[in-house]
Amino acid sequence: MSDSLSGMPNVxxxxxxxxxxxxVRAQGAKNAALPVMAACLLLxxxxxxxxxxxxxxxxxxxxxxxxTLGVTVETGTAASGTTPSAPGAALSHPGxxxxxxxxxxxxxxxxxxxxxxVRKMRASSLVLGPLLARGGQAALPxxxxxxxxxRPIDLHLKGLVQMGAKIEIRSGVVYAxxxxxxxxxxxLDFPSVGATENLMMAAALAHGETIIENIARExxxxxxxxxxxxxxxxxxxxxxGCVRIKGVEEVHSGSERVIPDRIEACTYLLAGVMTGGxxxxxxxxxxxxxxxxxKLEEAGARFSVRRDAVTVxxxxxxxxxxxxxxxxxxxxxxxxxxxxAALSLAGGVSMVEESVFQARFLYADELNRMGANIRIxxxxxxxxxxxxxxxxxxxxxxxxxxxxxxxxGLTATGQTRVGDMIHVWRGYEAIDEKLRSLGGRVELIxxxxx
Ligand code: EPZ
Numbered sequence: 142m143s144d145s146l147s148g149m150p151n152v153x154x155x156x157x158x159x160x161x162x163x164x165v166r167a168q169g170a171k172n173a174a175l176p177v178m179a180a181c182l183l184l185x186x187x188x189x190x191x192x193x194x195x196x197x198x199x200x201x202x203x204x205x206x207x208x209t210l211g212v213t214v215e216t217g218t219a220a221s222g223t224t225p226s227a228p229g230a231a232l233s234h235p236g237x238x239x240x241x242x243x244x245x246x247x248x249x250x251x252x253x254x255x256x257x258x259v260r261k262m263r264a265s266s267l268v269l270g271p272l273l274a275r276g277g278q279a280a281l282p283x284x285x286x287x288x289x290x291x292r293p294i295d296l297h298l299k300g301l302v303q304m305g306a307k308i309e310i311r312s313g314v315v316y317a318x319x320x321x322x323x324x325x326x327x328x329l330d331f332p333s334v335g336a337t338e339n340l341m342m343a344a345a346l347a348h349g350e351t352i353i354e355n356i357a358r359e360x361x362x363x364x365x366x367x368x369x370x371x372x373x374x375x376x377x378x379x380x381x382g383c384v385r386i387k388g389v390e391e392v393h394s395g396s397e398r399v400i401p402d403r404i405e406a407c408t409y410l411l412a413g414v415m416t417g418g419x420x421x422x423x424x425x426x427x428x429x430x431x432x433x434x435x436k437l438e439e440a441g442a443r444f445s446v447r448r449d450a451v452t453v454x455x456x457x458x459x460x461x462x463x464x465x466x467x468x469x470x471x472x473x474x475x476x477x478x479x480x481x482a483a484l485s486l487a488g489g490v491s492m493v494e495e496s497v498f499q500a501r502f503l504y505a506d507e508l509n510r511m512g513a514n515i516r517i518x519x520x521x522x523x524x525x526x527x528x529x530x531x532x533x534x535x536x537x538x539x540x541x542x543x544x545x546x547x548x549x550g551l552t553a554t555g556q557t558r559v560g561d562m563i564h565v566w567r568g569y570e571a572i573d574e575k576l577r578s579l580g581g582r583v584e585l586i587x588x589x590x591x
Pocket of ligand 1: 175264
């Protein structure tokens, strides 16, 4: 039985113009949870226990994929040692959870990732490295492109070939085979997050040491390194953007806590800034979003930073600025749509250049329907700030675009209805409940009332 959240309402209605105030806790990071869940496939007859896993559609999809491969996935109360839930059992605690998940991995697992699940979520490609490393073979349908551009996995495959894998692509399926992966020095042409993660997991069971240079530096990479370390893999990330991994014969049961979601946290901080309220986000690691805080300060926002919490305060109208999305520690592409929504109300003209993905401005037309004045020139958005947005019926084109439209609706006059919320449920746990707890007038419209 799928654990899908697809039954969640697909339209969110927002009454804008209310300054938000209050405190919300950041969820576990979606982009940390997905790779560390895939890492369980390195185990044989052992268990991986994760804490602070967010209850998201993408997490449920990854859990479904692991179950299809033969892994028993326990969640919530079941994972805390009471009666184990059967494979495929629904999450025992739908809704907001800071849950524990346990992955009980048999000696043998299937090596074929089902197309339906891979098509549903690009991060399914993260099972390739661990499956190949633990069993010598893997079959993975090529992940599709999506609304933010084509998203190949050529860097993943190039690294695996360097480690001795034989790769064939037939009818859109990657067939990988390797009797024994060998440790190598690998240079990534681009600091790809997914390629870094797949190759780190492959290296865990390779023969000898693997050195990967020009790795992604996102905090989620450190979280994966911690999980591999907990499973007995000697791993060292050096400040020069290089990781050293000594392959082991076999890994043992491990456990780790998923780090806070820096993108979700900053989305709520921006909600406070844009509505002129006072919002605190707790259980965060501020160092994970220094670039965002620097740009907020440059734009004139007021905020305070504590060890594990950040509070934004009412301030004057934001000032325009220029920014370019970059791999970490640069400004994250996953906050680009939300920041453009905020800058659409700033004084002056702002320039936002998207350097990571090819086409991550599809949402701009939807913001313009709400009264924004955004023109796209190549991979740069030119944003002429307006004094007010007005509510409209809009549609989310992807996860972060949906978040940007929700932020715009919170500041707009009148009612905004955001459709295709299915994208938002992929990455924002209980966003309606969290916004209501901050005073937001937010309702989900059941399908039959649309
Ligand atoms: C991860 O995607 C995140 N997803 C993305 O978050 C995030 O936007 C992205 O990293 C960049 O930070 C997860 O972690 C599950 P990449 P990933 O490999 O690994 C090109 C969200 O909203 N590329 O760093 O797919 C690629 O096409 C999502 O939470 C190749 O050309 O990102 C893209 O243009 C969206 N060949 C760029 O590199 C490859 O082999 C960045 O990709 C791999 C990537």
